[in-house]
Amino acid sequence: MLRYVLFRILQVIPVLLGTTFLIYFMVFSMPGDPILALFGDKPPSPAVLEEITKQYNLDKPFIVQYFLYLGGIFTGDLGVTFSGQPVSEVLARTFPVTLQLALMAIVIELVLAVSIGLISGLRKGKLFDNVSLIIGLIMTSVPIFVLAFVAQYFLGIKWGIFRTTVGPGAPIQDLIMPAIVLGVSLYATSMRLTRASVIDTLNQDFVRTAYAKGLSRNRIIPVHVLRNSLIPTITNTATNFGVLMVGATVTEAIFNVPGVGNTLFKAIRLGENTTVVSFVTVMVLIYLFVNLFIDLLYAVLDPRIRYA
Amino acid sequence: MKRSRIGLGFIALAAASALVLSGCSSSGGDKGGDAKGDSAAIITVNGSEPESGLIPSDTNEVGGGRILDVMYAGLYYYDAKGNPKLDAAESVESTDSKVFTIKLKADQKFTNGDPVDAESFVAAWNDAAKFSNARKNASWFSNIEGFDDTKDAELTGLKVVDDTTFTVTLKSAQSDFPLQLGYSSFYPVPKSAFDADGNITKDYGQNPIGNGPYKVADKGWTHKVKIEMVKNDDYKGDREAKNGGLSIVFYDSYDAAYADLLGGNLDVLDQIPDTAYANYKDDLGDRWINQPAAIFQSFTIPERLDHFAGEEGQLRREAISRAINRPQITDKIFADTRTPAVDWSSPVINGYSDSLKGKDVLTYDPEKAKELWAKADAISPWTGKFQIAYNADGGHQGWVDAVSNDLKNTLGIDASGAPNPLFGDFRQSITDRSIQTAFRSGWQGDYPGLSNFLLPLYKTGASSNDGDYSSADVDKLLDEGVAAKDVDAANEKFHAAEEILFKDLPAIPLWYQNAVAGYSDAVSGVTIGWNSVPLYYEITK
Numbered sequence: 001m002l003r004y005v006l007f008r009i010l011q012v013i014p015v016l017l018g019t020t021f022l023i024y025f026m027v028f029s030m031p032g033d034p035i036l037a038l039f040g041d042k043p044p045s046p047a048v049l050e051e052i053t054k055q056y057n058l059d060k061p062f063i064v065q066y067f068l069y070l071g072g073i074f075t076g077d078l079g080v081t082f083s084g085q086p087v088s089e090v091l092a093r094t095f096p097v098t099l100q101l102a103l104m105a106i107v108i109e110l111v112l113a114v115s116i117g118l119i120s121g122l123r124k125g126k127l128f129d130n131v132s133l134i135i136g137l138i139m140t141s142v143p144i145f146v147l148a149f150v151a152q153y154f155l156g157i158k159w160g161i162f163r164t165t166v167g168p169g170a171p172i173q174d175l176i177m178p179a180i181v182l183g184v185s186l187y188a189t190s191m192r193l194t195r196a197s198v199i200d201t202l203n204q205d206f207v208r209t210a211y212a213k214g215l216s217r218n219r220i221i222p223v224h225v226l227r228n229s230l231i232p233t234i235t236n237t238a239t240n241f242g243v244l245m246v247g248a249t250v251t252e253a254i255f256n257v258p259g260v261g262n263t264l265f266k267a268i269r270l271g272e273n274t275t276v277v278s279f280v281t282v283m284v285l286i287y288l289f290v291n292l293f294i295d296l297l298y299a300v301l302d303p304r305i306r307y308a
Numbered sequence: 309m310k311r312s313r314i315g316l317g318f319i320a321l322a323a324a325s326a327l328v329l330s331g332c333s334s335s336g337g338d339k340g341g342d343a344k345g346d347s348a349a350i351i352t353v354n355g356s357e358p359e360s361g362l363i364p365s366d367t368n369e370v371g372g373g374r375i376l377d378v379m380y381a382g383l384y385y386y387d388a389k390g391n392p393k394l395d396a397a398e399s400v401e402s403t404d405s406k407v408f409t410i411k412l413k414a415d416q417k418f419t420n421g422d423p424v425d426a427e428s429f430v431a432a433w434n435d436a437a438k439f440s441n442a443r444k445n446a447s448w449f450s451n452i453e454g455f456d457d458t459k460d461a462e463l464t465g466l467k468v469v470d471d472t473t474f475t476v477t478l479k480s481a482q483s484d485f486p487l488q489l490g491y492s493s494f495y496p497v498p499k500s501a502f503d504a505d506g507n508i509t510k511d512y513g514q515n516p517i518g519n520g521p522y523k524v525a526d527k528g529w530t531h532k533v534k535i536e537m538v539k540n541d542d543y544k545g546d547r548e549a550k551n552g553g554l555s556i557v558f559y560d561s562y563d564a565a566y567a568d569l570l571g572g573n574l575d576v577l578d579q580i581p582d583t584a585y586a587n588y589k590d591d592l593g594d595r596w597i598n599q600p601a602a603i604f605q606s607f608t609i610p611e612r613l614d615h616f617a618g619e620e621g622q623l624r625r626e627a628i629s630r631a632i633n634r635p636q637i638t639d640k641i642f643a644d645t646r647t648p649a650v651d652w653s654s655p656v657i658n659g660y661s662d663s664l665k666g667k668d669v670l671t672y673d674p675e676k677a678k679e680l681w682a683k684a685d686a687i688s689p690w691t692g693k694f695q696i697a698y699n700a701d702g703g704h705q706g707w708v709d710a711v712s713n714d715l716k717n718t719l720g721i722d723a724s725g726a727p728n729p730l731f732g733d734f735r736q737s738i739t740d741r742s743i744q745t746a747f748r749s750g751w752q753g754d755y756p757g758l759s760n761f762l763l764p765l766y767k768t769g770a771s772s773n774d775g776d777y778s779s780a781d782v783d784k785l786l787d788e789g790v791a792a793k794d795v796d797a798a799n800e801k802f803h804a805a806e807e808i809l810f811k812d813l814p815a816i817p818l819w820y821q822n823a824v825a826g827y828s829d830a831v832s833g834v835t836i837g838w839n840s841v842p843l844y845y846e847i848t849k
Contacts, residue, residue, distance in 0.1 A: 032732030
């Protein structure tokens with residue numbers, strides 16, 4: 001087990017080198033001159049342009065830029081943004097906000113998916129099952145920005161239950177609405193996975209055996225059925241968590257969340273390659289560790305799974 | 309030039325939101341809440357994270373510009389109509405528009421206690437003009453004696469006479485030089501801003517100290533989130549704040565800001581998002597403002613394109629201009645938040661005129677357009693297609709498509725838009741002259757003077773003359789205007805130049821962008837300045 005975990009962690013190194021290299025290459029290949037764009041419709045004198053380009057190492061070939069960046073990482077220097085702040089500071093400020101939002105959304109998603117999925121599975125074909133399937137279908141098919149705008153309009157502007165956007169400092173109560181939007185938009189898939197899995201498990205021999213042994217339903221459902229049904233749900237939720245950590249851009253923009261998605265989007269538009277690469281690197285790390293976490297969780301949920 | 313980041317991305321998303329929201333817009337309307345005029349009240353306004361550190365000479369976009377304008381007092385400030393008013397200066401005088409003597413008001417202080425003296429201006433300007441500092445606004449100092457944009461050099465034209473007096477000697481006479489002095493590049497900075505080598509430090513850009521109506525609150529700048537400003541009681545100029553301070557909240561999209569305005573979290577929004585054009589009047593009752601701003605929009609057809617040189621080109625340009633139904637586009641696409649152009653500047657500019665000779669070339673006249681196009685065809689038959697390039701991240705697709713349609717329908721040619729994904733990419737192809745189509749162009753005034761809308765754009769070899777237009781007559785008139793003895797005499801020359809521009813059409817004028825703003829019922833006294841930014845110091849709550 002320990003050997004397995006160590007091996008997985010060592011795997012991170014080549015993956016990280018590969019991704020940073022690729023991202024750097026892609027940002028470098030983006031059309032246009034980011035420094036020129038900073039000046040708008042009024043171009044600077046070529047000399048000034050050259051001087052600023054030099055300051056950000058943008059005049060060097062990409063391989064040199066890449067190694068300068070890598071060298072910086074080892075000394076803890078991730079470069080600076082065009083507005084002069086260290087990228088590490090930007091990272092430290094935006095990731096906690098997005099992490100909080102993602103965790104809240106995942107909790108909402110899990111609670112909805114597991115409870116509704118379980119009840120649906122137990123009452124297959126009944127009214128509750130059919131209604132929940134239809135609602136789930138609607139929720140997955142409505143684009144997230146529609147959900148977000150509708151929530152913002154009714155819950156925020158019309159009824160004043162929540163603040164319309166996330167206020168300064170991103171307090172938890174302001175994050176509830178975007179978290180609900182994200183959670184609701186994601187729950188349907190997990191719910192259907194849970195439901196299918198519950199139905200499947202109910203037909204297994206060990207469940208029948210448990211009933212035959214005279215165990216109570218209150219013990220069989222949570223311990224024998226639910227626990228064995230959760231693997232696909234957990235996998236899906238963990239993947240969702242990875243997605244939320246990196247890609248709630250649209251939702252973050254609508255609710256003005258000072259998070260990762262918003263910042264990354266702006267950095268890409270501005271061509272701030274140090275910011276883009278640092279953010280993507282952290283995202284890759286998160287993905288890798290989330291995946292490792294999922295794999296380890298399997299063993300907890302299903303004792304038959306063992307890692308050599 | 310201060311760049312506006314109007315219409316940040318999310319075009320498709322925004323269009324969809326309009327569909328969702330317009331169906332269910334509330335009809336607010338009644339003006340609730342009396343203005344209590346609490347002099348300690350904090351006004352919440354929209355803004356965006358400055359793209360560079362807050363050094364006056366290194367900030368050229370609206371996000372940082374609006375912060376600089378309230379935290380510094382330059383020699384002049386501009387009132388709502390764009391008239392320059394003395395701020396830190398007692399007087400600015402010149403007999404020949406070449407040597408200016410500037411006297412400062414006595415006993416002015418920065419918020420850290422450093423004196424606002426002649427040295428604080430001269431040192432700031434020298435730093436701004438110094439080549440190796442690569443300040444974005446360095447070109448503003450190019451007419452001062454000693455300026456060099458190839459190596460480090462001192463501005464020899466700046467002389468400190470005494471604590472409150474200094475003189476500026478220009479390379480050539482410039483009648484509107486005082487008009488420029490309200491621009492943020494010319495703000496002073498305190499002694500503490502400089503390092504041992506006499507350069508403004510990066511750290512100062514993160515912790516700026518001003519002398520204006522407001523100062524940045526202690527730890528007030530939360531990057532990407534907001535900046536808190538408090539009233540500066542030491543400020544003695546005319547712009548004394550009638551409120552206790554400003555909370556400038558940064559938004560990445562105007563849609564979010566608009567939702568906050570409706571939700572009561574924002575007091576003043578200086579730009580209603582285009583997704584709300586259909587319903588903002590219903591949403592806001594009488595708490596909206598829609599007035600022309602100092603933004604001129606056009607598209608440029610470089611002479612190097614096939615069929616656009618010489619007499620043929622002139623005929624085709626005029627035909628294209630007459631084939632565009634400007635009032636219809638400003639009404640249908642922009643819900644009257646643009647004003648069809650009648651000159652080459654903007655109604656809020658000193659020197660604007662709606663009665664220039666030749667302006668009828670901007671009137672929709674499909675018959676005449678067809679006629680002119682046929683005449684051009686007689687010289688050399690039209691081939692290929694006509695495209696207008698634009699940056700797709702700036703919300704330009706709607707009008708480009710509409711203009712293309714007008715051209716297609718009237719002239720029977722294959723016309724279309726040519727989107728570039730990113731602004732940087734768009735600008736680069738224009739700057740290196742690799743672009744092979746017409747392209748959108750626009751100008752936002754830096755200071756409310758007519759020369760600012762003409763010289764950089766249409767003078768031979770000027771910095772933003774992206775179409776490489778060149779006319780000896782125009783050059784001569786512009787030079788005479790600049791050297792004229794006062795602004796009125798200058799404008800006369802500039803008007804003559806504009807009349808030639810109507811014949812040559814180096815760019816096809818389209819419309820002036822309006823400032824469309826809204827405010828909550830908690831505040832009153834909201835006026836939008838000439839540069840589309842509200843006069844924050846006048847707002848009461």
